[in-house]
Amino acid sequence: MSFFSSATALSDTQKNQIEQLVADFRDPTLQKNLIELKALKKIELGGSTLRLELTLPFAWNSGFERLKTALEADLRKISGANEIRWQLNYQIATLKRANNHPAVNGVKNIIAVTSGKGGVGKSTTAVNLALALKAQGARVGILDADVYGPSIPHMLGAADQHPTSPDNKHMVAIETHGISANSIGFLMPPDNATIWRGPMASSALSQLLQETWWPDLDYLVIDMPPGTGDIQLTLSQQIPVTGAIVVTTPQDIALLDAVKGIAMFEKVSVPVLGIVENMSVHICANCGHHEAIFGTGGAQKVAEKYNIAVLGQIPLHIRLREDLDHGTPTVVAAPKDEISQYFLQLAENVASQLYWQGNVIPAEIMFREVK
Numbered sequence: 302m303s304f305f306s307s308a309t310a311l312s313d314t315q316k317n318q319i320e321q322l323v324a325d326f327r328d329p330t331l332q333k334n335l336i337e338l339k340a341l342k343k344i345e346l347g348g349s350t351l352r353l354e355l356t357l358p359f360a361w362n363s364g365f366e367r368l369k370t371a372l373e374a375d376l377r378k379i380s381g382a383n384e385i386r387w388q389l390n391y392q393i394a395t396l397k398r399a400n401n402h403p404a405v406n407g408v409k410n411i412i413a414v415t416s417g418k419g420g421v422g423k424s425t426t427a428v429n430l431a432l433a434l435k436a437q438g439a440r441v442g443i444l445d446a447d448v449y450g451p452s453i454p455h456m457l458g459a460a461d462q463h464p465t466s467p468d469n470k471h472m473v474a475i476e477t478h479g480i481s482a483n484s485i486g487f488l489m490p491p492d493n494a495t496i497w498r499g500p501m502a503s504s505a506l507s508q509l510l511q512e513t514w515w516p517d518l519d520y521l522v523i524d525m526p527p528g529t530g531d532i533q534l535t536l537s538q539q540i541p542v543t544g545a546i547v548v549t550t551p552q553d554i555a556l557l558d559a560v561k562g563i564a565m566f567e568k569v570s571v572p573v574l575g576i577v578e579n580m581s582v583h584i585c586a587n588c589g590h591h592e593a594i595f596g597t598g599g600a601q602k603v604a605e606k607y608n609i610a611v612l613g614q615i616p617l618h619i620r621l622r623e624d625l626d627h628g629t630p631t632v633v634a635a636p637k638d639e640i641s642q643y644f645l646q647l648a649e650n651v652a653s654q655l656y657w658q659g660n661v662i663p664a665e666i667m668f669r670e671v672k
């Protein structure tokens with residue numbers, strides 16, 4: 302029996318065939334098929350146009366493109382339509398937060414981007430991930446919690462901006478490249494932040510998170526301070542995180558620090574979504590040659606040992622640094638570039654893993670149409 306409510310010119314057999322076709326679509330982001338996920342909401346034939354409408358609980362624009370490509374020819378054959386019109390809506394799920402913390406106003410899910418040590422490309426990953434999640438169809442914010450080196454304002458080309466405070470209590474997030482951002486770096490000169498010590502830094506960060514007027518966000522990416530010391534531990538306990546990501550490089554020493562990071566999150570009951578291996582291969586800007594200058598397979602081994610996923614592998618490429626220095630991250634500056642594809646893939650893995658690993662909080666579901 303079909304669950305479609307509206308009358309169409311399709312026969313039951315055609316509808317069942319289409320439903321089966323959609324059910325048979327396989328994708329790495331789908332742990333249940335689209336019918337089991339109740340994603341297919343409408344199917345209608347009007348004249349020679351077949352309309353299909355889907356609603357997904359996580360950001361899925363790339364998967365949607367793969368679906369269209371895979372099914373179009375068969376859909377035409379089954380329905381006899383000349384044209385297929387697709388619509389994707391999002392009803393992005395709010396997932397259970399670590400330690401049952403209350404939500405931050407307006408924010409559905411918080412993704413903490415962390416690293417066991419400094420300089421592995423955590424901020425680079427956080428900024429490009431946030432922009433890639435937006436490109437995947439979500440409403441996204443980024444909070445720069447790296448008090449010791451707040452680099453996000455510069456990376457987003459917004460270093461001269463300052464949040465306003467209409468009520469003298471809250472700050473309005475800065476809007477840049479289509480995402481909302483806040484950072485200690487917007488509030489004080491960069492040198493001042495480095496003198497902050499543990500308790501002062503963590504209370505300032507909690508304040509920054511809670512007292513920012515975030516617009517409605519599906520995902521807030523937090524660029525955490527590097528390391529596994531007291532401040533990181535306190536923050537991980539205080540922040541209502543949905544899931545943490547550990548950024549590492551393939552080198553042994555960075556991997557050892559990544560293991561410490563994973564252990565820290567386990568200790569404070571914050572779910573680790575997986576590892577991102579940055580600088581996994583060097584791509585030569587002149588000839589495009591790929592070279593694994595820091596070795597291979599390390600992140601995979603750590604991931605297997607701790608039973609977590611490798612969410613993405615980001616190449617070392619001069620363009621990534623140059624675009625950040627110019628304030629237009631590569632995902633925005635060159636969305637079709639090979640480098641951006643790595644981040645888009647990372648974003649779809651993060652969004653889907655977050656959903657499949659989490660527990661939906663039903664009361665917080667809100668409906669929104671995006672296409």
Ligand SMILES: Nc1ncnc2c1ncn2[C@@H]1O[C@H](COP(=O)(O)OP(=O)(O)OP(=O)(O)O)[C@@H](O)[C@H]1O
Nearest residue numbers: 419420421422423424425450527616617618621622
């Ligand atoms: N994959 C990459 N390709 C090219 N440059 C990179 C890559 N990853 C990081 N970088 C560059 O390396 C430098 C350090 O990166 P980033 O600031 O992201 O590190 P971090 O881990 O956040 O550092 P910290 O934790 O100490 O703040 C930056 O100049 C950045 O542009």
